[in-house]
Amino acid sequence: MRNAAIIVAAGRGRRAAKAGALPKQYLPLGGQMVLTRSLAAFVNHPEIDAVLPVIHADDLALFAQSVATLNSPKLMNPVTGGESRQQTVVAGLEALASHRVKHVLIHDAARPFVSARIIAEAISALSAHRACLTALPLSDTLKSEKNGLVERTISRDGLWRAQTPQAFHFSAILDAHRSAAAQGLNDFTDDAAIAEWHGIDVALSPGSERNIKLTNAEDFHLAEQFLKQNVGEFRNGTGFDVHAFEPGDAVILCGVEIPHNRKLKGHSDADVGLHALTDALLGAVGLGDIGHHFPPSDARWKDADSSRFLIHAAKLLARKDARIVNVDVTLICENPKIGPYREAMRARVAQILALDIDRVSIKATTTEGLGFTGRAEGIAAMASATIEITPKE
Numbered sequence: 005m006r007n008a009a010i011i012v013a014a015g016r017g018r019r020a021a022k023a024g025a026l027p028k029q030y031l032p033l034g035g036q037m038v039l040t041r042s043l044a045a046f047v048n049h050p051e052i053d054a055v056l057p058v059i060h061a062d063d064l065a066l067f068a069q070s071v072a073t074l075n076s077p078k079l080m081n082p083v084t085g086g087e088s089r090q091q092t093v094v095a096g097l098e099a100l101a102s103h104r105v106k107h108v109l110i111h112d113a114a115r116p117f118v119s120a121r122i123i124a125e126a127i128s129a130l131s132a133h134r135a136c137l138t139a140l141p142l143s144d145t146l147k148s149e150k151n152g153l154v155e156r157t158i159s160r161d162g163l164w165r166a167q168t169p170q171a172f173h174f175s176a177i178l179d180a181h182r183s184a185a186a187q188g189l190n191d192f193t194d195d196a197a198i199a200e201w202h203g204i205d206v207a208l209s210p211g212s213e214r215n216i217k218l219t220n221a222e223d224f225h226l227a228e229q230f231l232k233q234n235v236g237e238f239r240n241g242t243g244f245d246v247h248a249f250e251p252g253d254a255v256i257l258c259g260v261e262i263p264h265n266r267k268l269k270g271h272s273d274a275d276v277g278l279h280a281l282t283d284a285l286l287g288a289v290g291l292g293d294i295g296h297h298f299p300p301s302d303a304r305w306k307d308a309d310s311s312r313f314l315i316h317a318a319k320l321l322a323r324k325d326a327r328i329v330n331v332d333v334t335l336i337c338e339n340p341k342i343g344p345y346r347e348a349m350r351a352r353v354a355q356i357l358a359l360d361i362d363r364v365s366i367k368a369t370t371t372e373g374l375g376f377t378g379r380a381e382g383i384a385a386m387a388s389a390t391i392e393i394t395p396k397e
């Protein structure tokens with residue numbers, strides 16, 4: 005698989021609440037556990053293929069609660085972490101070692117506000133570098149102290165605050181962690197530090213002030229404030245497409261092959277449903293149409309599986325920090341009958357877009373024998389998509 009994420013959630017952090025309370029990643033934040041939010045950010049990201057939680061052995065029941073609403077094939081079964089953060093990450097890396105992972109993003113469960121944009125930029129940086137640290141330049145003036153007094157002012161030039169995710173070529177960070185463990189070095193506080201120690205250049209990628217690490221009760225208060233201001237901008241896009249029939253024995257509609265006495269004519273697989281839906285997504289963010297991104301004149305798209313177009317649109321949305329709220333497709337034809345395939349189509353679209361199935365609607369109608377669809381010359385499809393653009397970071 006290409007991009008996996010490890011969510012580091014084995015800590016015992018209890019500074020955030022009263023004694024005896026839950027570890028902070030299982031505390032509620034705006035009605036959802038912190039860990040649920042952190043996992044969802046990666047599970048719902050179109051460029052992430054798998055998400056591995058690393059948890060504490062005592063937290064299995066809490067963990068089960070935290071993922072109860074996350075129905076995604078991308079979510080892997082959790083593995084158990086170690087004594088230190090470093091050992092916990094190693095446990096995650098070793099669990100992924102047999103999965104042919106190309107890139108891995110390592111993220112602290114206590115940063116639930118990581119945005120789709122941050123994840124996308126960390127992955128992008130890996131095309132030029134083996135390691136990438138999400139970070140922010142320091143804006144506060146720094147002082148050192150001695151005996152309760154300011155000793156001196158420290159220049160903040162060139163100083164950055166490390167955040168997560170930290171992204172790596174998988175084999176590079178696995179080697180670095182194995183070497184550190186073999187030498188008994190166990191006081192690294194983040195994975196970028198291990199990469200640096202191992203001689204790997206670490207690139208910087210912009211984090212955000214919202215991507216805070218929840219540590220104490222004040223952080224939770226601040227996080228609740230973020231959530232109150234967190235209503236983004238909702239937008240809608242629509243799409244429409246038509247493909248004509250030609251001789252053949254099956255059509256592909258919304259990613260599902262349906263036996264029929266003809267096929268749809270087109271440069272790609274002619275999936276009129278996914279084309280209309282791709283246009284709806286592009287339309288919601290003002291990014292043109294499918295023909296602009298995938299010109300029919302380009303031989304690369306000959307007979308292409310149209311899910312590629314939809315995935316591309318979903319990635320463009322993620323880069324704009326846009327979350328898909330729901331999509332609705334109407335297929336217009338006399339035949340084939342859509343009903344028997346409707347649930348399979350919903351499941352396929354939900355899978356491609358990493359959405360819950362109840363956010364995906366597929367409907368069908370005829371035109372009562374009127375017009376080109378009525379004469380069974382082709383199939384038309386309409387789609388609409390609602391998206392929410394996350395407030396500026």
Ligand code: MG
Pocket residue numbers: 245246247270274275276279
């Ligand atoms: Mg088309």
